Amino acid sequence: MAEVNPTLTPDIDEVAGPLLRIETVTKRFGGFTAVDALSLDIKAGEFFALLGPSGCGKTTLLRMLAGFEAPDEGRILLGGEDIAPMLPHQRPVNMMFQNYALFPHLSVRDNIAFGIKRAGLPRREIMARVAEMLALVRLEGLEKRRPDELSGGQRQRVALARALARRPRVLLLDEPLAALDKKLRENTQRELLELQRRLGLTFIVVTHDQEEAMTLADRIGVMNAGKLEQVATPRHLYEQPASRWVAEFVGDINILEGNVDSRDDHRWTVSVANAGNVVVTAPREATDSATVCVGIRPEKIRLSRRGPADAGAMNRLNGIVASVGYLGGASVYTMSLDNGATLRASLANTARLDVDAYAVGERVVAWFAPDDCIVLGR
Amino acid sequence: MSGRRIFTRPARIAAIAPYLWMALFFLVPFAFVVKISLSQTAIAQPPYLPVFDIGRGWQALKTAFATLSFDNFRLLVSDSLYLSSGLRSLTVAAGATAMLLLIGYPIAYAMARLPRRWQPVAMTLVIVPFWTSFLIRVYAWINILQHDGLLNKILLALHVVSTPVVWLSTDSAMYLGIVYSYLPFMILPLYATLAKIDPALLEAAADLGSSPLKSFWLVTVPLSLPGVGAGVLLCFIPIVGEFVIPDLLAGSDTLMIGQTLWLEFFTNRDWPVASATAVLLLLILLLPLLIYDRFQRRQMGRS
Numbered sequence: 001m002a003e004v005n006p007t008l009t010p011d012i013d014e015v016a017g018p019l020l021r022i023e024t025v026t027k028r029f030g031g032f033t034a035v036d037a038l039s040l041d042i043k044a045g046e047f048f049a050l051l052g053p054s055g056c057g058k059t060t061l062l063r064m065l066a067g068f069e070a071p072d073e074g075r076i077l078l079g080g081e082d083i084a085p086m087l088p089h090q091r092p093v094n095m096m097f098q099n100y101a102l103f104p105h106l107s108v109r110d111n112i113a114f115g116i117k118r119a120g121l122p123r124r125e126i127m128a129r130v131a132e133m134l135a136l137v138r139l140e141g142l143e144k145r146r147p148d149e150l151s152g153g154q155r156q157r158v159a160l161a162r163a164l165a166r167r168p169r170v171l172l173l174d175e176p177l178a179a180l181d182k183k184l185r186e187n188t189q190r191e192l193l194e195l196q197r198r199l200g201l202t203f204i205v206v207t208h209d210q211e212e213a214m215t216l217a218d219r220i221g222v223m224n225a226g227k228l229e230q231v232a233t234p235r236h237l238y239e240q241p242a243s244r245w246v247a248e249f250v251g252d253i254n255i256l257e258g259n260v261d262s263r264d265d266h267r268w269t270v271s272v273a274n275a276g277n278v279v280v281t282a283p284r285e286a287t288d289s290a291t292v293c294v295g296i297r298p299e300k301i302r303l304s305r306r307g308p309a310d311a312g313a314m315n316r317l318n319g320i321v322a323s324v325g326y327l328g329g330a331s332v333y334t335m336s337l338d339n340g341a342t343l344r345a346s347l348a349n350t351a352r353l354d355v356d357a358y359a360v361g362e363r364v365v366a367w368f369a370p371d372d373c374i375v376l377g378r
Numbered sequence: 379m380s381g382r383r384i385f386t387r388p389a390r391i392a393a394i395a396p397y398l399w400m401a402l403f404f405l406v407p408f409a410f411v412v413k414i415s416l417s418q419t420a421i422a423q424p425p426y427l428p429v430f431d432i433g434r435g436w437q438a439l440k441t442a443f444a445t446l447s448f449d450n451f452r453l454l455v456s457d458s459l460y461l462s463s464g465l466r467s468l469t470v471a472a473g474a475t476a477m478l479l480l481i482g483y484p485i486a487y488a489m490a491r492l493p494r495r496w497q498p499v500a501m502t503l504v505i506v507p508f509w510t511s512f513l514i515r516v517y518a519w520i521n522i523l524q525h526d527g528l529l530n531k532i533l534l535a536l537h538v539v540s541t542p543v544v545w546l547s548t549d550s551a552m553y554l555g556i557v558y559s560y561l562p563f564m565i566l567p568l569y570a571t572l573a574k575i576d577p578a579l580l581e582a583a584a585d586l587g588s589s590p591l592k593s594f595w596l597v598t599v600p601l602s603l604p605g606v607g608a609g610v611l612l613c614f615i616p617i618v619g620e621f622v623i624p625d626l627l628a629g630s631d632t633l634m635i636g637q638t639l640w641l642e643f644f645t646n647r648d649w650p651v652a653s654a655t656a657v658l659l660l661l662i663l664l665l666p667l668l669i670y671d672r673f674q675r676r677q678m679g680r681s
Contacts, residue, residue: 068581088584095585101578105600114596115586166587 017080019044019202020065020170025074027060034060036226037074042170047196047203049217051210053249057226062172062206066095078169089118094168098175100159102147108134108158109143115166133161136195153184160192164199173205177212189215210250214238222246238297244376247295254301254343256294257378267370270294274340278315280373293376298346300372303333303358307365315373317343317366321358333358335366408660415653416446426649450654460638460655464662467635470624471617474556475564478613479606481557482564486605487598489565490572497573504562504569516555516626523551523627552628556617563616564609571605572598604677607670615663635659 018041027035035057042048050058063069065076067088076084083091094115102111112133116126134140137157147155156176163171176192177185193216196203207213213220214234221231229249230242241247244255258272263282270278270292278294302308307316319337328349335343343366358364417426428442454460489500507515522528523545530542545551575598583593621636628634633641635655643652 066581066585068584088581089587089589093585095582097578097582099576099578101576101582103579103582103597114583114588118587118592162586 018042019046019079020204021075021077022061022065023075023077025061025064025071025076027057027064027069028072033226035064035071038226038228039074040221040228040231042202042204044202045200047193047216047218048205049213049220050204050206050223051213051220051250052208052223054208056223058206058223059174061223062095062174062204065170065204066093066172067091092169093172094163094166095172095174096159096163096176099179100147100155102155102158102162104147106146107143108139108145108147108150111147111158112143112161112165115162119166129165133165136164137161152180153188156180156188160195164201168201170202170204173203175207176205178207178209185212192216222249224249239374241295241374241376244293244295244378247374247376252298252344252346253374254296254298255376256296256341258292258294259290260292268375270375272339272341275317275337275343276339278317278373279313279370280375281370283375287375287377289377291378293378295374295376296343296368296372297374298332298344299330299348301343301345301366301368303335303345303347303364303366305358305362305364308367314367314369319343319364319366321360321362321364324358324360331357333364335364337366411653411656413446414649415450415657416448417650418445418447418449419648419650424649425647450650451658453651454654454658459633460635463633463638464635464658466632467618467620468662470552470556470634471614471620474553474560474617475610475614477553477557478560478564479610482561482568482609483602483606485561486565486568486572489569490575501569504565507562512559513622516559516623519551519555519558520546520626523554546627547629549628552624555623555627556620559623560613560617563612567608567612568602568605571602571608575601604674607673611666611670614666618663619659 020042022038022040022042024037024039025035026033026037038057038061050061052058060069064071064084067083067086067090071084074084075082078092083093103114106114109130113126113130116129121129130143134143137160139154139157139161142150142154147158150158156179160176163173177188180188189212192203203216205213205216217234219231219233220237222229222237224245229246230237232240232242237246237250241250247253248255256270256272256275256278258270258275258278261269261271261277263269266282268280268282270280272278272294280294308314317335317337319335321333322336322342323334325332325334326349330346330348333345333347335345337343345366413430414426417428419425420427428445430439430442432439485504489497489504492500520527524530525542525544525546527545529545530539533539533543579597579601580593583597584590588596618634619636620634621640624634625637625640639652639655639659642648642655
């Protein structure tokens, strides 16, 4: 960060600053705005995930970081230096492509060496670096193979080694695990995370898979229609979503729309037309609006035939079981409440035998704590 | 694991069909040509000896067989006419193929980089000349290139030259005709391979620090080699045997092997020497095909 002159920017935070700063970046394709005045700071050594539905602009943002697209407005600062005008081959950033984009005519060794050779290193150093990378991704012995002679998992590792070989300041990963099957994906996730920690590199991964984003990332940026809806740690994102959109996009959630009847410092009472009164913990950032949404995650809801013995502080909603979805580890019960709303509750299948499971058509009570309710604007 | 087992019986029968076709319409006629090439010319009908006639018995057939000889091939090797026309054919074909590659590659490359919806249009433009007879197109070139032809008229009108230039009956005219006629055969296989190259590969190359020119050389060129091979063969082989274009556009002082063959067959009525020429030509042309085949096998062996 030698480019930053301390006399011009006396602020200590500014000097230590983020490794990568995206400043009000906008990208339009014709009349369509793919990325809309987006700002984001990424710290050195961070594993950051851009999560969003397809077409939200996350890939466009990544491609702007790699240099394949030029932003129409805004700046991209890497270590204080604006890299937006730099061509892809001039940037100290490397990318792992979605379908790996391995060179089919080159061996594993030559694929990995491709980037280092361009840097004009002496031959011995190139060979040493390739050997180091092969060891890093555990592909020793396969250096003479061609990409079409490798399995999907091996190809993924070659792509990773090739992108890491140039020792990039930021590694960009475009849906890095999408092409792998589920079992392999879980192992690879662990390896990727371990590798990132060991190398201390900054990773930015683009994914549409929220489980992947949650497992891998220190922080997740949720994108929708070219904007960041929320940037937070996985836990924060799930338990304190910033908007109804984020709450519904990340994980499953029940949304009850209602009016705030009464509010004190700790508790609000929300009357929901098709469910009854729900007591919620007052949100930290209180909204003045009378109409709100109450979100409850399905696993926060408990079911019973009679309700809790001490229901004092709990919300109780009565209804019947409309359907049961068995998922192995848990079952999802869809309840039709007496007032008309539908509520999903996810219960862990803690016992092997289902003697006590709720049957379709059975009357049950759903109960949940005010603390487990998320108050969201409409 | 035997790859052949995957074929069902009807599929196996269908797989024989092309071999049957080749045997019937190539191998059998070629056997006739080989036989004639080993015969002697004669003023007769057909114009060569001996003639195998099974009707005259086994003994006659054996004597006929004994008179076959390699004399015609000896003549081909000893008479410089055949050697020089053969050599000329190879040099003309090599030169023209090199020009075709130099002109065809940029065109195919530009086509492959056009927006998807324009590519079929470009493809049609390349194929459109085939709608007119090949012979008529070559004759059209005579019209353009002759003494008072279109080209000279334009050059005179623009005051580029003061007197008409001799274009027709020169090697330049012949090369022009060949390159013009064979260009689609070079462009189409090149375009087919270039269009198949994943654009992400070029992005990956750029991402790994290579400039656009370097990426072209390190990624695009190697990946288009199968197309280059196919295009070169598709042009080189027929140009070696080309007869019409050199006959109409080139001068009469030198001959290509196709013209020599024509002379022997129609003017001299020497079928055996003409056949020997044809056999030799085929053997020579087998060489680049075998090289290409090896190259292809090596590529296939990898997958």
